Amino acid sequence: MNRDTLTRRTFLRDTAAGMGLAALASLVHANSGPSRGTARPTGQPGVIQPHHAPKAKRVIWLYMAGGMSHLESFDHKPQLARMHGQLMPESFTRGQPIAQLQGALLSCFGPQHPFRRFGQSGQEIAEIFPHIGSIADDICIVRSLKTDAINHDPAHTFMNAGTTISGRPAMGSWLSYGLGCEADDLPAFCVLTSTGRFGQSQPIAQRQWSAGFLPSRHQGIHLRGTGDPVLYLTSPQGVDQDRQRDVVDAVQQLNRIHDADVDDPEIATRISQYEMAFRMQTSVPALRDFAQESQATLRNYGITGPDGSFGANCLMARRLAERGVRFIQLYHRDWDHHGTVKDHMRGSAGEVDQAAAALVKDLKARGMLDDTLIVFGSEFGRTPMAQGNGRDHHMKGFSMWLAGAGIKGGMSFGATDELGYNAVDDVVTVHDLHATMLHLLGIDHLRLTYRFQSRDFRLTDVSGAVVQEILA
Numbered sequence: 001m002n003r004d005t006l007t008r009r010t011f012l013r014d015t016a017a018g019m020g021l022a023a024l025a026s027l028v029h030a031n032s033g034p035s036r037g038t039a040r041p042t043g044q045p046g047v048i049q050p051h052h053a054p055k056a057k058r059v060i061w062l063y064m065a066g067g068m069s070h071l072e073s074f075d076h077k078p079q080l081a082r083m084h085g086q087l088m089p090e091s092f093t094r095g096q097p098i099a100q101l102q103g104a105l106l107s108c109f110g111p112q113h114p115f116r117r118f119g120q121s122g123q124e125i126a127e128i129f130p131h132i133g134s135i136a137d138d139i140c141i142v143r144s145l146k147t148d149a150i151n152h153d154p155a156h157t158f159m160n161a162g163t164t165i166s167g168r169p170a171m172g173s174w175l176s177y178g179l180g181c182e183a184d185d186l187p188a189f190c191v192l193t194s195t196g197r198f199g200q201s202q203p204i205a206q207r208q209w210s211a212g213f214l215p216s217r218h219q220g221i222h223l224r225g226t227g228d229p230v231l232y233l234t235s236p237q238g239v240d241q242d243r244q245r246d247v248v249d250a251v252q253q254l255n256r257i258h259d260a261d262v263d264d265p266e267i268a269t270r271i272s273q274y275e276m277a278f279r280m281q282t283s284v285p286a287l288r289d290f291a292q293e294s295q296a297t298l299r300n301y302g303i304t305g306p307d308g309s310f311g312a313n314c315l316m317a318r319r320l321a322e323r324g325v326r327f328i329q330l331y332h333r334d335w336d337h338h339g340t341v342k343d344h345m346r347g348s349a350g351e352v353d354q355a356a357a358a359l360v361k362d363l364k365a366r367g368m369l370d371d372t373l374i375v376f377g378s379e380f381g382r383t384p385m386a387q388g389n390g391r392d393h394h395m396k397g398f399s400m401w402l403a404g405a406g407i408k409g410g411m412s413f414g415a416t417d418e419l420g421y422n423a424v425d426d427v428v429t430v431h432d433l434h435a436t437m438l439h440l441l442g443i444d445h446l447r448l449t450y451r452f453q454s455r456d457f458r459l460t461d462v463s464g465a466v467v468q469e470i471l472a
Helices: 008-030 078-082 152-161 171-179 242-260 265-285 294-302 310-322 339-365 430-440
Strands: 032-034 058-065 113-116 122-125 140-145 191-196 327-333 372-377 380-385 390-394 398-405 410-414 424-425 451-452 455-459
Touching: 058 152, 058 171, 058 294, 058 310, 058 339, 113 380, 122 410, 140 424, 140 430, 171 327, 171 430, 191 310, 265 310, 294 310, 294 339, 310 327, 310 339, 339 372, 339 390, 339 398, 372 430, 410 424
Parallel strands: 058 327, 058 372, 140 410, 191 327
Antiparallel strands: 032 451, 113 122, 140 398, 372 398, 380 390, 451 455
């Protein structure tokens, strides 16, 4: 349109449209990004701004996927043994959600393995966990956990992300976002998986280590136990490091040109992750080189090399921790014991008991247990009622143990009722667990937030309290 013919109506229409676009842009930026009061990395690896002095620098979460029975592991129930075969009192189960036993005749199913006291603390642990028993004075057993989900996938999501809604960030992603990473050549959040032989191996979806609405550079990286540790990380045949560097540099230059035009945070993520992938081509193979480990160390973990077993993954976890990885999660898929719980619990315990204890002892010997938080547990427990000769899913009461940075060793906390059905004393929710873990890492769980779709989100949603009683 000729400037001389610009009408008042045209001027108002065009400028109003421009102002509307500007307002929309400001809303988009306001609804996506860190909120005030968040802990944020300064931009340099290893330089963090915690809310208070941290006890822990990192977390190793030993995740017994499938629902480990608390009644054959860490929660001794003599009264349940006495009532074995009797009808379950209706006062416990009336109106309660039950996974596969809903509407069935419910009978008590006594503990299938004996318990005994371990260590100077005398903690009661099932005899099928003798190695964990040997570290009884180093661990705190929490016997009063409860969760909001009764089936595996939503229970995993709730345990990882503090909600049953898919698409939210996992805890490891929150830590990567809030504290950054101390490693230059490895991501802040790494995941390893192994599969046992004694239970139904429920699938673990990759979204369990998703960054959700956080920038995607904070998602967990799955390191596979056998074959290529990371898919597509290895250079193609005939491409050496110099040629790979040329390709990466050229792609990065194009990305920066595009980023300068559109200012998209995901392009910045792509730039940083290309660099990370290039550095991981050297760091990841070295990580799996167990030749530098002593034979005594391998024997302690019950392994001969990097074979993808839970024991090998525990040693990998220690090596990742040494290299500055912030959050290391080990899934062992073996614990869904709907049938044959006696034999299968013995078998599953044998797959993890030695290596879990070896990890604690190894970190302690190296002076790393003081600033490494270890968590051992499942997404839920198992019913005190029989499902044939097994147990169904149970969300009302179950057990975990924690060790290391800032945790009181040699103690038990909380309790379920006399049959192991409801958590009744010092109940600990999943949000309480997350709040406590964040506290040990120097984070106030109320202040680590991210604004998304006009709301400030946090790992603990709208609840959660630090469990002060288990802190040293």
